[in-house]
Amino acid sequence: MNSRSLVIVAALAVCAACSSPATAPSLAGNADTSSQVTFAPSTVQSSADSGAVAIFATLAPLGSFEWQVAPRYTALAAARHNAAVRLRKGLITIDQAQKVQADADAARKLLDASVAACAQSDRTGQCTKSAAEARRLLAKADAKLAVLQ
Amino acid sequence: MKISVATARSFAQALNDAADKAMSEGKHEFDLISASQAVDNAAREELENAILAAKADQG
Numbered sequence: 252m253n254s255r256s257l258v259i260v261a262a263l264a265v266c267a268a269c270s271s272p273a274t275a276p277s278l279a280g281n282a283d284t285s286s287q288v289t290f291a292p293s294t295v296q297s298s299a300d301s302g303a304v305a306i307f308a309t310l311a312p313l314g315s316f317e318w319q320v321a322p323r324y325t326a327l328a329a330a331r332h333n334a335a336v337r338l339r340k341g342l343i344t345i346d347q348a349q350k351v352q353a354d355a356d357a358a359r360k361l362l363d364a365s366v367a368a369c370a371q372s373d374r375t376g377q378c379t380k381s382a383a384e385a386r387r388l389l390a391k392a393d394a395k396l397a398v399l400q
Numbered sequence: 401m402k403i404s405v406a407t408a409r410s411f412a413q414a415l416n417d418a419a420d421k422a423m424s425e426g427k428h429e430f431d432l433i434s435a436s437q438a439v440d441n442a443a444r445e446e447l448e449n450a451i452l453a454a455k456a457d458q459g
Contacts (some may be wrong), residue, residue: 257425258410283458307436317432317433318437320433320436321436322435322439324433324437324439325436325439327443328439328443329443331443331444331446331447332446334447334450335446335447335449335450338447338450338454339453339454341446345451345454345458348450348451348454351447352444352447352448355440355444355447359440363437366433371433371458
């Protein structure tokens with residue numbers, strides 16, 4: 252499989268069997284070693300009222316810098332989406348939703364800065380500038396993401 | 401949990417746009433980070449719209 256052809260997936264599926272109101276556990280680390288592909292961390296949600304499931308998942312070449320970064324962008328998107336849903340349901344306040352947005356924006360800035368610091372090579376998937384700085388910024392972004400989880 | 405058709409289309413459109421951009425630049429490979437950023441952009445817009453709608457409901 253051409254690893255460069257892999258794309259991020261933000262899929263919406265409807266599952267009649269998914270009727271549990273609880274949030275399903277995150278999926279993580281299901282590596283397909285034969286094709287050097289990993290199914291990176293994702294968030295799966297379900298609800299009793301509609302049976303709809305929102306899936307945010309990222310496929311990326313194993314071991315590349317984008318493999319480290321892409322799931323974090325996906326986590327951000329999931330956190331924002333979750334907040335929007337909860338706000339529409341009246342489960343959180345406008346202030347709480349705005350705080351999620353602000354925290355997500357702060358994490359996004361750090362992720363973008365990390366991407367810039369790395370300047371990943373398309374050929375090797377490794378950082379061409381400062382991998383150390385990229386990792387430092389990723390760690391800071393993780394601290395912000397932890398607040399959103 | 402329901403997700404509006406508009407939201408689903410927004411995410412799908414974000415990915416389509418990223419793919420179109422890559423194609424317009426003569427690339428046959430997908431820039432994963434750009435695609436990831438596009439999806440987050442769509443999610444950010446969704447939350448912003450939800451906040452605005454909630455404020456409007458409050459009057």
